[in-house]
Amino acid sequence: MKRPWYSFLYVRSPLAKIGLGIVGVLISIAVLLFLGVIEERRMSAQEANWNGRGVEKGAEIYMNNCANCHGVDGKGLPGVAPALHSKYFFTQRLTDVGWAGSLHDYVKLTVASGRPSKTHTQWAQVMPTWSQRYGGPFRDDQVENVTAFVLNWEEDALTQGVAENPDPWQPFTDTPSKAVASDGAPAAEEVAPEATGPLPPQELFVSMGCSGCHNLDQPQTSDNRGPIAPNMGNLPEEAGTFVPGEDAETYVHNSIVNPNAYIVEGYMAGIMPQNFGERMSEEEINAMVAWLLDPNRQR
Amino acid sequence: MAVQPEIEKRGFVQTVLDAADDVFTRITAGIPAGEVRRMLRGEAAGRPNPRLKPHSETFLLHIKPTYYHDSVTKFTHTFRLGLLSTYLFFVETITGLILMIWYAPTPERAYVDMIRLLSNVPFGQFMRDIHRLGAEMMVLIVTAHMVRTYLTGSYKAPRQFTWFTGVILLVVTLFLSFSGYLLPWDQLAFWAVTIGTSMAEAVPPKVVGETVNLLARGAPDIGANGLLRFYLLHVLFLPLVLFLFFFVHYYKVVHFGISLPSNEEEVGQDTANKVPADRRVYFLPDVMIDETTFLIGFTALMVAVTAFFFSAPLESIANPQSTPLHTVAPWYFYWLQGMLKIADKTVAGVILPGVLLVLLIAIPYLDRNPSRRGRDRRVAIISGVVAGIVMIILSWMGTPYYAVQGAPAVEIVQELMPEEGMGPVREIGYQHVPLGVYDTRERPESADEEFNHILHEFEASIAAFAEKDASFNNAYGILEVTQEQPSLKRITWKINWLSPDGKEEHFVRTFFLHEDSLYWEQYGLKDFSFVRPPTQE
Numbered sequence A: 001m002k003r004p005w006y007s008f009l010y011v012r013s014p015l016a017k018i019g020l021g022i023v024g025v026l027i028s029i030a031v032l033l034f035l036g037v038i039e040e041r042r043m044s045a046q047e048a049n050w051n052g053r054g055v056e057k058g059a060e061i062y063m064n065n066c067a068n069c070h071g072v073d074g075k076g077l078p079g080v081a082p083a084l085h086s087k088y089f090f091t092q093r094l095t096d097v098g099w100a101g102s103l104h105d106y107v108k109l110t111v112a113s114g115r116p117s118k119t120h121t122q123w124a125q126v127m128p129t130w131s132q133r134y135g136g137p138f139r140d141d142q143v144e145n146v147t148a149f150v151l152n153w154e155e156d157a158l159t160q161g162v163a164e165n166p167d168p169w170q171p172f173t174d175t176p177s178k179a180v181a182s183d184g185a186p187a188a189e190e191v192a193p194e195a196t197g198p199l200p201p202q203e204l205f206v207s208m209g210c211s212g213c214h215n216l217d218q219p220q221t222s223d224n225r226g227p228i229a230p231n232m233g234n235l236p237e238e239a240g241t242f243v244p245g246e247d248a249e250t251y252v253h254n255s256i257v258n259p260n261a262y263i264v265e266g267y268m269a270g271i272m273p274q275n276f277g278e279r280m281s282e283e284e285i286n287a288m289v290a291w292l293l294d295p296n297r298q299r
Numbered sequence B: 001m002a003v004q005p006e007i008e009k010r011g012f013v014q015t016v017l018d019a020a021d022d023v024f025t026r027i028t029a030g031i032p033a034g035e036v037r038r039m040l041r042g043e044a045a046g047r048p049n050p051r052l053k054p055h056s057e058t059f060l061l062h063i064k065p066t067y068y069h070d071s072v073t074k075f076t077h078t079f080r081l082g083l084l085s086t087y088l089f090f091v092e093t094i095t096g097l098i099l100m101i102w103y104a105p106t107p108e109r110a111y112v113d114m115i116r117l118l119s120n121v122p123f124g125q126f127m128r129d130i131h132r133l134g135a136e137m138m139v140l141i142v143t144a145h146m147v148r149t150y151l152t153g154s155y156k157a158p159r160q161f162t163w164f165t166g167v168i169l170l171v172v173t174l175f176l177s178f179s180g181y182l183l184p185w186d187q188l189a190f191w192a193v194t195i196g197t198s199m200a201e202a203v204p205p206k207v208v209g210e211t212v213n214l215l216a217r218g219a220p221d222i223g224a225n226g227l228l229r230f231y232l233l234h235v236l237f238l239p240l241v242l243f244l245f246f247f248v249h250y251y252k253v254v255h256f257g258i259s260l261p262s263n264e265e266e267v268g269q270d271t272a273n274k275v276p277a278d279r280r281v282y283f284l285p286d287v288m289i290d291e292t293t294f295l296i297g298f299t300a301l302m303v304a305v306t307a308f309f310f311s312a313p314l315e316s317i318a319n320p321q322s323t324p325l326h327t328v329a330p331w332y333f334y335w336l337q338g339m340l341k342i343a344d345k346t347v348a349g350v351i352l353p354g355v356l357l358v359l360l361i362a363i364p365y366l367d368r369n370p371s372r373r374g375r376d377r378r379v380a381i382i383s384g385v386v387a388g389i390v391m392i393i394l395s396w397m398g399t400p401y402y403a404v405q406g407a408p409a410v411e412i413v414q415e416l417m418p419e420e421g422m423g424p425v426r427e428i429g430y431q432h433v434p435l436g437v438y439d440t441r442e443r444p445e446s447a448d449e450e451f452n453h454i455l456h457e458f459e460a461s462i463a464a465f466a467e468k469d470a471s472f473n474n475a476y477g478i479l480e481v482t483q484e485q486p487s488l489k490r491i492t493w494k495i496n497w498l499s500p501d502g503k504e505e506h507f508v509r510t511f512f513l514h515e516d517s518l519y520w521e522q523y524g525l526k527d528f529s530f531v532r533p534p535t536q537e
């Protein structure tokens, strides 16, 4: 019989074969031992990995659902929703509300259930319920992820409280802080913003919190109503038609400084903050009115 | 036992030695120590053969033939692929049972359990990787085993039924793999199985299709019920079917004997069971040592590959509301996906695979040629090779490279930072993505060499698409990396271009990247950087 070219691979002796088998066993054992030695480290790397991925997912959820009210940077929007990226929030808030659990539980529960009640609130918006368990849109893992994202501000928030990096917290009127000044967590009373000259309306629309409730792009029509406050997509055309005798400029100006004077049908009085007249200069308000009524409004 | 008279007669030492040999013989089920020594020296057995006893004494050996024809014990005759298939099923059963400990088949728990398995169970990742690798190997090996029996013509009379049970085993293996695929409950699993079961829906007539679909998924869409059903199929029903058919298959193999190489016998004859005395190779010890050594070697290989080169994927948790870009089937179903791209669901998803299966079963009856010699089987072998090539081409068509290009901007970002999985940016990771704004029009450079590669790729990819695609003009990209939070960077891809009628268009996609995130590819050297974490400061 012709021997094939690979005949050098033939092993004939049973002892040699058994030897090879033993080598195989030893190799497997060596590899498993190596894995065993690094197993602890591998597991902690995996643990960190999944926490990290959770924060990534949470960031996406926050941007799409929460940033509108709590601010893209998490520092809250005045009158709309409180800051979360805040030293006060990480150090003092639980004590002030008398919460016995951890901050993690507090955030998770608040996200899950929302704050869907309007009694005693200084905030323009209620916080919707987010968990699917209570009728919201998020699965449990999403609630967990967005919680992880919020808590991930901690390191940064703890550096707040100095002049160049103030704590953005706006105190709740219904839960005054019990913090002693020496505790370090300054629940700063709302400081009058330094006069910086008139700010552009685009910026004010966000920083004053208007964007939390009013949608600039959607038109307000009978089958497309803003859920909390009217949409403003078609405000330039419609503004003059609400109150007889008030032209568009007067109407919009009045609606900013004295929101309750006229309430669009289907919305409640008292939702929109009453103090914009004090918080913005006359110049700023006029610029805002002109901008809102500009049909080619630029962001 | 009357020990005392024994000792008196034969002496103390001899009696102890005899007793020891007696115990040894019981353990080996009939082979005394001296015979084992002769086996290890490679000496032939005496007559009558004292090495046959274990075959009648023990359960596991009674299903093994006592001797083989020497020409079928050559590795290159069977490549031991049938043995390997059996062994892989065994490995899958053991590792699968271990995985079951930490796994609960509900949408709330399945994915979380996977994460816990990876991060909290010692050797959990290893078990999962080896189960997944074993599954893919099993599909591969069983198919290779079929190809070998096809090429040696072993399906011909009298082995038609062996072939038939083999086809059933192949189908069950594929279904096992497919049902296991859903269990991790991530996007990859969910969408592959959604697409797969949607083919069942295409079975005509409509009532039947819908019913089959409903039975498999347990609801119009895969959810808690579907997961439970797939789980039960995977861990109970299909393994039992495989087990049963394996024994039928194996009984037939032993009953007819493994077919001899075709040049060992006359055309049309089957002499596998008439082995001349001088050509017998006994199972004990020769074949046993060969098989054991072979399986040990294979195990060592598998352990090493699992440890260093294979990582079972785990994407984001299954989300029925969002279909990821470029969903793909597991590779062994690429060919189906390829067919689905060129024909409709009923034809490509039901009729053609059905025809294929019937053809496969019918091969022994279609091929009336009695000869198993390659020379006489030109038609059969060429059609086999052509079928193989068609499968490979269809499989290639099943990959996203064929006929599913989205909009250029979407594809450019997908290439660098896919929605799911790793991609080059996540591969270099958080540390190598410096903060800044990088505009491809300005040939941006950063201090990080690895990141510069990404920038170049971004630039090149935009240029390549701009050249190919007439609706993608004056394109440029801006990559913005900002610090979102401690340990979290925001990566924003912006691509601007002019449409054919000169309108400015843009596409924006934002991702976040955490410092601790590890992403990995399924195949390739594993990342062991965690062994020595980067020392900070």
Ligand code: HEM
Pocket (backbone or CB within 6 Å): B089, B092, B093, B094, B095, B096, B097, B099, B100, B103, B128, B131, B132, B134, B135, B136, B138, B139, B173, B174, B176, B177, B178, B179, B180, B181, B182, B183, B184, B234, B235, B239, B312, B313
């Ligand atoms: C009795 C035998 C088996 C049992 C008890 C079993 C059990 C399991 C379990 C509990 C899982 C979920 C864990 C996980 O996803 O990692 C799983 C996954 C899987 N099984 Fe099996 N299995 C068996 C046999 C098989 C066989 C024979 C194959 C393939 C031919 C297979 C292929 C798979 C695949 C592809 C996965 C997904 C792996 C992953 O991504 O992690 N299993 N199996």
Ligand code: HEM
Pocket (backbone or CB within 6 Å): B078, B080, B081, B082, B083, B085, B086, B089, B142, B143, B145, B146, B149, B152, B154, B155, B159, B162, B163, B164, B165, B166, B167, B169, B170, B173, B246, B249, B250, B253, B257, B258, B259, B260
């Ligand atoms: C789980 C799957 C399978 C297992 C465990 C298995 C197991 C085996 C074993 C152990 C043998 C002995 C000879 C050898 O190792 O080659 C064998 C022979 C055979 N198998 Fe399979 N097999 C499987 C699948 C298949 C498939 C898919 C086919 C074909 C469609 C097939 C067709 C055959 C035939 C025709 C023989 C006889 C070979 C001969 O006599 O030369 N088997 N099988």
